Amino acid sequence: MEDNIQSAYQEEESRLNSALTEIDTVLEKLRNTPVYTGHEFTEQALEASREQKRKDLAKLRQEPYFGRLDFQGNDEDERKALYIGKIGADREQVSDRPLVIDWRAPVASLFYSFTGGAEPASYEAPEGLIEGLVYLKRNVVIRKEILERVADTYNRDSDGPAVSDEFLVYRLGENKDNRLRDIVSTIQEEQDKIIRAAKNTALIIQGVAGSGKTTVALHRLAFLLYQYKDQVSAEKMIIFAPNRMFLDYISDVLPELGVGNIMQSTFPDWAAQTLGLELPEQDATETLNRWFEAKGGMPEITEETQGRFKGSTVLMEIIESSIKLLEVNSVPEDDFSPWEGAVLRRSMILRWHNEEYSPYPPAKRKERVMARIHRWIEMELKKSSSTAAMKDHKKKGAQREKAYSAKWPKYDPLTIYKQIFRAVKVPESWPIEPSEAIPASVLKETAKELKKGILREEDLPPLLYIHYLLNGNEGGDRFDHVVIDEAQDFSPFQIAVLDLYVRGHSFTILGDLSQGIHAYKGVHAWAEMQALFAPEHTAYHALTRSYRSTMEIIEFANGILTSGVGSSLLAVPVFRSGNPVRLISYGEGQSAGNGAESGRIGDVRAALAALSGREYRTVAILTRSLREAEELYAVLTEHFADIHLIDGSMTEYRGGLSVLPVYLSKGLEFDAVILADADLDHYGSAAWDAKLMYVGCTRALHELWLLHNGGLPSYVQATAGETATGWPNAE
Numbered sequence: 109m110e111d112n113i114q115s116a117y118q119e120e121e122s123r124l125n126s127a128l129t130e131i132d133t134v135l136e137k138l139r140n141t142p143v144y145t146g147h148e149f150t151e152q153a154l155e156a157s158r159e160q161k162r163k164d165l166a167k168l169r170q171e172p173y174f175g176r177l178d179f180q181g182n183d184e185d186e187r188k189a190l191y192i193g194k195i196g197a198d199r200e201q202v203s204d205r206p207l208v209i210d211w212r213a214p215v216a217s218l219f220y221s222f223t224g225g226a227e228p229a230s231y232e233a234p235e236g237l238i239e240g241l242v243y244l245k246r247n248v249v250i251r252k253e254i255l256e257r258v259a260d261t262y263n264r265d266s267d268g269p270a271v272s273d274e275f276l277v278y279r280l281g282e283n284k285d286n287r288l289r290d291i292v293s294t295i296q297e298e299q300d301k302i303i304r305a306a307k308n309t310a311l312i313i314q315g316v317a318g319s320g321k322t323t324v325a326l327h328r329l330a331f332l333l334y335q336y337k338d339q340v341s342a343e344k345m346i347i348f349a350p351n352r353m354f355l356d357y358i359s360d361v362l363p364e365l366g367v368g369n370i371m372q373s374t375f376p377d378w379a380a381q382t383l384g385l386e387l388p389e390q391d392a393t394e395t396l397n398r399w400f401e402a403k404g405g406m407p408e409i410t411e412e413t414q415g416r417f418k419g420s421t422v423l424m425e426i427i428e429s430s431i432k433l434l435e436v437n438s439v440p441e442d443d444f445s446p447w448e449g450a451v452l453r454r455s456m457i458l459r460w461h462n463e464e465y466s467p468y469p470p471a472k473r474k475e476r477v478m479a480r481i482h483r484w485i486e487m488e489l490k491k492s493s494s495t496a497a498m499k500d501h502k503k504k505g506a507q508r509e510k511a512y513s514a515k516w517p518k519y520d521p522l523t524i525y526k527q528i529f530r531a532v533k534v535p536e537s538w539p540i541e542p543s544e545a546i547p548a549s550v551l552k553e554t555a556k557e558l559k560k561g562i563l564r565e566e567d568l569p570p571l572l573y574i575h576y577l578l579n580g581n582e583g584g585d586r587f588d589h590v591v592i593d594e595a596q597d598f599s600p601f602q603i604a605v606l607d608l609y610v611r612g613h614s615f616t617i618l619g620d621l622s623q624g625i626h627a628y629k630g631v632h633a634w635a636e637m638q639a640l641f642a643p644e645h646t647a648y649h650a651l652t653r654s655y656r657s658t659m660e661i662i663e664f665a666n667g668i669l670t671s672g673v674g675s676s677l678l679a680v681p682v683f684r685s686g687n688p689v690r691l692i693s694y695g696e697g698q699s700a701g702n703g704a705e706s707g708r709i710g711d712v713r714a715a716l717a718a719l720s721g722r723e724y725r726t727v728a729i730l731t732r733s734l735r736e737a738e739e740l741y742a743v744l745t746e747h748f749a750d751i752h753l754i755d756g757s758m759t760e761y762r763g764g765l766s767v768l769p770v771y772l773s774k775g776l777e778f779d780a781v782i783l784a785d786a787d788l789d790h791y792g793s794a795a796w797d798a799k800l801m802y803v804g805c806t807r808a809l810h811e812l813w814l815l816h817n818g819g820l821p822s823y824v825q826a827t828a829g830e831t832a833t834g835w836p837n838a839e
């Protein structure tokens with residue numbers, strides 16, 4: 109066995125050396141080609157492509173490939189060793205295979221989809237299905253041109269039948285810094301299917317915590333750009349994520365995959381920009397506080413809860429019928445007379461409005477009709493009997509034109525939204541009625557807030573929809589693809605509005621219902637979103653394997669899901685074992701008798717000291733509320749100079765030691781997590797409390813400690829059997 113590993117290493121080292129020499133030769137040639145600086149278009153394009161190649165090869169040199177697949181197609185005479193890397197590279201001389209195959213190429217899909225066994229394997233190529241035998245699947249770790257590791261995950265000649273997880277486990281065991289990383293070398297079959305799914309489908313993905321949803325979505329973007337290079341462009345793809353700090357956290361993955369320029373935004377930021385509105389900065393934090401800091405637990409959520417109602421397609425229908433009525437009744441009742449003796453009949457204006465300009469949306473239509481009226485006035489002016497009369501008509505005409513325009517409905521989204529909710533007076537001639545379908549409590553509350561100028565996140569989809577119905581898609585440009593991460597917090601209305609701005613329903617919608625801690629506005633079942641699309645335009649995938657955490661942590665978190673959340677969407681761990689989850693009661697041992705800092709604060713501090721003393725790069729303390737995070741931070745910052753508080757207003761994620769409320773930890777991960785106050789005083793017995801705790805526990809990669817005051821929620825007790833209790837050195 110040793111000998112095999114040794115010879116595999118030598119074989120790969122020699123192949124690496126020859127690959128590097130080949131890259132150098134091509135690079136040298138490119139560098140010696142004089143840079144074209146002239147004005148000839150074709151030459152400029154060639155120069156741009158040479159420059160891109162210079163950059164790609166310089167990058168490729170550092171880590172030319174990560175995998176090798178030996179494959180022999182049924183029609184081929186011999187098996188070929190295919191080397192797979194993040195960027196493809198051709199050979200210097202003409203050859204039957206490239207120097208490096210791009211991981212997104214059809215044949216590279218075998219590297220991910222092949223799960224072992226003696227049976228032939230196949231992949232979909234442009235020329236049809238190619239079938240053959242896989243002989244070897246090998247992972248090769250190269251860093252800065254040095255071969256560090258060779259691991260065979262399948263060898264037809266010597267191994268058992270299945271592809272082994274050994275290399276994956278090695279990769280998962282590494283510590284994390286402050287950035288999400290690419291996973292090209294270890295993409296799993298279930299993930300690969302999503303990454304390579306056809307473009308024009310609204311993919312809805314339910315994935316357990318740590319199943320790689322965010323990572324997979326980013327790889328999918330890179331794949332779509334490769335596979336559909338003539339149809340899509342990075343500038344027309346967008347990722348929606350919950351907050352700006354999360355966008356910062358994921359910002360390295362696409363550049364690592366050689367992809368740039370993809371837009372990244374939060375829904376409120378994009379909506380505000382599209383609407384040309386300035387949103388008050390504190391809105392999101394204020395909303396979070398309202399739900400998460402409420403004493404006595406989460407208020408009850410029903411379909412009449414503001415967020416749920418405003419995210420529903422019921423409101424969409426109300427808006428649609430309101431705008432239709434407004435449109436039908438928009439042309440003022442009277443004929444238009446710019447001055448005595450000149451009359452433009454309403455019937456003519458109606459003809460323009462209802463026939464000639466009917467393809468335009470209402471606001472544009474009004475603009476066209478008013479421009480036509482303006483031209484009519486100018487023609488009429490020419491008929492004036494004298495210069496003095498013309499001057500007089502011109503003045504009167506301008507005034508009456510303005511007054512006539514003011515009689516039309518005000519085609520401004522916010523005004524119409526306020527009218528629908530009766531936050532402003534509605535002119536009698538405009539038939540916007542408060543619909544009986546709006547629950548009285550929502551009507552009252554919204555009118556009150558709108559009068560005060562308060563706009564919440566849930567007001568944005570309806571505003572955008574009104575904007576779209578009034579103006580159409582103004583820029584005319586649509587997204588080629590939209591990714592929505594943490595989609596369980598999105599409402600059906602949000603998705604429906606986005607669908608108006610995307611070509612071919614091309615969505616990747618990812619989330620986890622068990623992490624639906626924003627249930628006051630998000631979906632409660634994926635069917636709510638699937639219902640928005642025709643069956644042929646949507647597909648559903650479930651990711652059940654969790655890659656982030658150790659088996660111990662996953663099993664513990666599964667216990668919370670079963671007995672607290674009441675969910676059967678349990679995570680299947682990769683076989684990676686670590687320390688047991690630890691439950692520590694305040695005041696026992698470590699900090700007892702430590703003066704003012706005995707008990708809770710002393711214990712949190714001791715736990716942080718213990719965990720940050722190990723070889724972890726990121727450690728987080730998760731509290732139930734922001735206030736508690738702030739309080740702990742104030743004390744801990746005296747002892748840990750490099751600790752930081754995450755409070756929802758950050759735009760950058762720094763890694764290291766962090767304190768944050770559990771609801772802001774969603775999407776992030778840490779080597780070690782200390783869940784402070786994991787007790788009944790902070791987490792009630794409702795499913796929502798269990799979801800919060802589930803989110804907190806599943807942030808940990810290697811180590812999870814729960815600190816509490818003795819009274820544990822039943823869903824923690826139910827799983828306590830598989831944990832360790834008390835301080836490690838007290839055992």
Ligand SMILES: Nc1ncnc2c1ncn2[C@@H]1O[C@H](COP(=O)(O)OP(=O)(O)OP(=O)(O)O)[C@@H](O)[C@H]1O
Binds near residue numbers: 318324776
């Ligand atoms: N195939 C894989 N190979 C190696 N690491 C993986 C793989 N899939 C996922 N991971 C790792 O698992 C962790 C979780 O991934 P990610 O954050 O994308 O999951 P998620 O489903 O979005 O999680 P959550 O819903 O809990 O936020 C990351 O560290 C990621 O690198």
